[in-house]
Amino acid sequence: MNIVVCVKQVPDTATERKLKSDDKTLDREAADGVLNELDEYAVEEALRLKEAHGGEVTVLTMGPAKATDTIRKALAMGADKAVHLCDDALHGSDALSTSYALAQVLKKIGFDLVILGSESTDARTGVLAAMLAERLGVPQLTLANKVEVNGSAITIQRLTDYGFDKVEASLPAVVSVVEKINEPRYPSFKGIMAAKKKPVETLGIADAEIAADQVGLANAWSEVVEFAAAPPRAAGTVVKDEGDGGVKIAEFLASKKFI
Amino acid sequence: MAEVLVLVEHVEGEVKKVTLELLTLARQLGAPSAVWAGPGYSEAAKAKLAEYGAEKVYVADGEEITGYVVAPKVALLAKLIGEKSPAGVLIAATPEGKEIAGRLAVRTDSGVITDAVGLGEGFVAEQSIFGGAINVRSRVTKGTPIIAVRPNATAPVAAQGAAAEERVEVALSDADKAARIVERVAQEKGARPELTEAAIVVAGGRGVGSAEGFGIIEKLADSLGGAVGASRAATDAGWYPHQFQVGQTGKTVSPQLYIAAGISGAIQHRAGMQTSKTIVVINKDPEAPIFEIADFGVVGDLHKVVPQLIEEIEKRK
Numbered sequence: 001m002n003i004v005v006c007v008k009q010v011p012d013t014a015t016e017r018k019l020k021s022d023d024k025t026l027d028r029e030a031a032d033g034v035l036n037e038l039d040e041y042a043v044e045e046a047l048r049l050k051e052a053h054g055g056e057v058t059v060l061t062m063g064p065a066k067a068t069d070t071i072r073k074a075l076a077m078g079a080d081k082a083v084h085l086c087d088d089a090l091h092g093s094d095a096l097s098t099s100y101a102l103a104q105v106l107k108k109i110g111f112d113l114v115i116l117g118s119e120s121t122d123a124r125t126g127v128l129a130a131m132l133a134e135r136l137g138v139p140q141l142t143l144a145n146k147v148e149v150n151g152s153a154i155t156i157q158r159l160t161d162y163g164f165d166k167v168e169a170s171l172p173a174v175v176s177v178v179e180k181i182n183e184p185r186y187p188s189f190k191g192i193m194a195a196k197k198k199p200v201e202t203l204g205i206a207d208a209e210i211a212a213d214q215v216g217l218a219n220a221w222s223e224v225v226e227f228a229a230a231p232p233r234a235a236g237t238v239v240k241d242e243g244d245g246g247v248k249i250a251e252f253l254a255s256k257k258f259i
Numbered sequence: 260m261a262e263v264l265v266l267v268e269h270v271e272g273e274v275k276k277v278t279l280e281l282l283t284l285a286r287q288l289g290a291p292s293a294v295w296a297g298p299g300y301s302e303a304a305k306a307k308l309a310e311y312g313a314e315k316v317y318v319a320d321g322e323e324i325t326g327y328v329v330a331p332k333v334a335l336l337a338k339l340i341g342e343k344s345p346a347g348v349l350i351a352a353t354p355e356g357k358e359i360a361g362r363l364a365v366r367t368d369s370g371v372i373t374d375a376v377g378l379g380e381g382f383v384a385e386q387s388i389f390g391g392a393i394n395v396r397s398r399v400t401k402g403t404p405i406i407a408v409r410p411n412a413t414a415p416v417a418a419q420g421a422a423a424e425e426r427v428e429v430a431l432s433d434a435d436k437a438a439r440i441v442e443r444v445a446q447e448k449g450a451r452p453e454l455t456e457a458a459i460v461v462a463g464g465r466g467v468g469s470a471e472g473f474g475i476i477e478k479l480a481d482s483l484g485g486a487v488g489a490s491r492a493a494t495d496a497g498w499y500p501h502q503f504q505v506g507q508t509g510k511t512v513s514p515q516l517y518i519a520a521g522i523s524g525a526i527q528h529r530a531g532m533q534t535s536k537t538i539v540v541i542n543k544d545p546e547a548p549i550f551e552i553a554d555f556g557v558v559g560d561l562h563k564v565v566p567q568l569i570e571e572i573e574k575r576k
C-alpha cells in the first residue's frame with residue numbers, strides 16, 4: 001500500500017506566536033518550528049498500516065526551507081521517504097490554495113491512502129482533509145479514531161457529537177485521524193541516524209504543475225483585514241480559601257447574575 | 260435583500276441553539292434562509308426557524324443526505340448557491356461544520372473563514388487565534404463568503420420571519436456517495452445541556468483525582484443548569500468520557516460562564532475555552548497559569564470549595 005502522510009510545520013505552541021505586521025502572515029521566524037503534534041498520530045497510523053499490510057510511507061509537506069526539520073522527525077519515526085513542496089510563490093497561501101497545491105502533488109506522486117492530522121495547532125481550520133477529498137474525488141474518511149484496511153476496502157470510526165459513525169469506502173481515500181487513535185512512537189537513536197540518509201525530494205510549483213495564479217498571498221480567497229493583540233483580560237480577583245472559598249465564589253456569581 | 264443561507268444543526272428533529280444564533284447574525288447581513296438537511300423536519304422545527312427570523316426554509320429531508328460523510332450536504336448547499344446567489348453562507352463551526360464549509364468552498368470556488376467568534380458588515384469575521392492571544396478580522400475576497408461560526412458567538416434574539424418553505428431535490432454524484440455511513444453509534448447522553456451549546460460549563464481536571472470525584476463537578480453543573488467538561492488529563496485517566504474533553508483536540512466552548520476546577524490551564528486546554536465570557540478558577544496552586552485568565556479565582560482545595568459552593572447556591576435558590 002502506497003501511503004502518503006501530510007505533515008505541517010507549526011510554531012511551537014509553548015512559545016509566543018505572532019503575525020507579521022507587514023503582510024499579516026504567520027511569523028515563522030519568531031518561534032521554533034515543530035511537527036504539528038496532531039500529525040504525529042497520522043504518521044503513527046501510517047506506520048502501523050504499513051506494518052500490517054506492507055507498502056511504503058511517504059511524508060509530504062508544503063512549507064519553507066526550514067520545514068525539513070519536520071520531515072526528519074517523521075522519517076526518524078519510520079517513514080520511508082519524503083516530498084517537500086517548497087517555493088516562495090506559496091508564501092501566504094490560504095486553505096483553498098494549500099489544498100490545491102497538495103492535491104497537485106498527490107496526483108503527481110500517486111497514492112492508495114492519504115493520511116492527515118485532524119487540524120494544525122496554528123491555523124486550526126480543520127478543513128484540509130475534506131478539501132483534499134473534494135479535489136481528488138476520493139472518499140472522505142475524516143476524524144477517525146479507528147482505521148481498518150482489508151484489501152481495497154477501508155472502514156473507519158468517525159467521531160461525532162453523539163458518539164461515532166462507522167463509515168465504509170474503497171481505496172484510494174483520504175483519512176484524517178484524531179489524537180485518540182494511537183500513541184505515537186518516539187524516534188529511536190537508530191531511527192534518527194537512518195533518517196539522515198532517507199531520500200527527500202524537493203519540488204517547486206512548476207514541478208508539480210501548480211499554477212502560480214492559484215497560490216500565494218496575492219491570490220488567496222480570503223484576507224486578513226487587521227489584527228491586534230487581544231486586550232488583556234481585566235485582571236481578575238484571586239483570593240485564598242480561608243474556609244469561605246465556596247461562599248466567595250457564590251457571591252461573585254450572584255454579582256454577575258449567574259445565580 | 261440578498262439571502263443568507265444558514266445550515267440548520269438539528270438533533271432528533273430539534274433545532275439546536277447555535278442555529279438560532281446564526282439566524283440572528285444572518286438577519287444583520289441579509290434575509291436569512293434556513294437550510295434543512297436530513298430526516299426529522301417538522302412543523303415544529305419550521306416554527307422555531309420562523310421565530311428566529313428565517314424568511315425561507317429550504318428542505319431536503321431525505322435519508323440520503325445523511326447517509327454519506329459530508330458530501331451530500333455540500334451538494335445541497337452548492338446547488339442553492341448556484342440557484343439563489345446568496346450573499347453568504349453560515350455554518351456552525353463544529354468539526355463536521357468546518358468540513359462542510361471547506362468542501363463547499365472548494366466546490367463553489369469560494370473563500371472560507373473558520374471559527375469566527377463574531378461577524379459584521381460585509382461578512383467581515385472576527386477570529387480569536389493562538390489560544391486567544393490575538394484577535395483577527397478577516398474576510399473572503401473571492402466567491403460566496405462561507406463562514407463557520409463558533410457556537411455562542413452571539414445571543415439568539417427572536418424576530419418573526421415568513422419561513423416560506425421550498426423543497427429541494429439534490430442529485431448526488433458517485434463521488435458524493437463514496438464514504439457510506441453504515442452504522443451510527445450513540446453514546447449515552449444525559450439530561451444536561453450539550454457541551455458546546457451550554458451557557459455554563461463546569462470543568463474538572465487532574466485535580467479532581469478520580470472518576471468518583473467528578474460527582475461534585477456534575478453536582479455543581481446541575482445546580483447551575485450547566486454542562487460538564489473535562490481536561491485531557493481527566494479524560495485520558497478514564498475519569499470522564501472523551502466526548503466531554505475541552506481543548507485543542509476536544510470541544511471548543513465559548514460559554515457565558517466557565518468554571519475550571521483542578522485544571523492547570525495548559526495552552527491546549529485554553530485553546531478550547533479562552534473565549535468564555537466569564538472564567539472562574541478553583542486550584543490549590545497559586546502559580547497555575549489558569550489564574551492568568553480568571554475573572555475570579557480561589558486558591559484552595561476543590562474538594563472543600565466545590566461542595567461549599569454547591570451548598571451556597573442551593574441556599575440562594
Ligand SMILES: Cc1cc2nc3c(=O)[nH]c(=O)nc-3n(C[C@H](O)[C@H](O)[C@H](O)COP(=O)(O)OP(=O)(O)OC[C@H]3O[C@@H](n4cnc5c(N)ncnc54)[C@H](O)[C@@H]3O)c2cc1C
Nearest residue numbers: 006062094095116117119120123124125126127128372373
Ligand atoms: C491563524 C490563522 C488562521 C487562518 N485562518 C484561515 C481561514 O479562516 N481560512 C483559510 O482559508 N485559511 C486560513 N489560514 C491559512 C491556513 O493556515 C493555511 O492554508 C494552512 O496551510 C492550512 O490550514 P490549516 O493549517 O488550518 O490546516 P488544517 O486543516 O487544520 O490541517 C489539517 C491537516 O492538514 C495537513 N496540512 C495542513 N497544512 C499542511 C501543509 N502545509 N503541508 C502538508 N500538510 C498540511 C496536516 O496533516 C494537518 O494536520 C489561516 C492561517 C493562520 C495562521
Ligand SMILES: Cc1cc2nc3c(=O)[nH]c(=O)nc-3n(C[C@H](O)[C@H](O)[C@H](O)COP(=O)(O)OP(=O)(O)OC[C@H]3O[C@@H](n4cnc5c(N)ncnc54)[C@H](O)[C@@H]3O)c2cc1C
Nearest residue numbers: 464465466490491492506507508509521522523543544561
Ligand atoms: C497534541 C495534544 C493535544 C492536547 N489536547 C488537549 C485538549 O484538547 N484538552 C486538554 O485539556 N488538554 C490537552 N492536551 C494536554 C495538555 O497539554 C495538558 O496536559 C492538560 O490540559 C492537563 O490537564 P489538567 O490541567 O487537568 O492537569 P494538570 O496539568 O496536571 O493540572 C492539574 C491541576 O490541578 C490542581 N490541583 C490538584 N489537586 C487539586 C485540588 N485538590 N484542588 C484544587 N486544585 C488541585 C493542580 O494544582 C494543577 O494545577 C493536549 C496535549 C497535546 C500534546
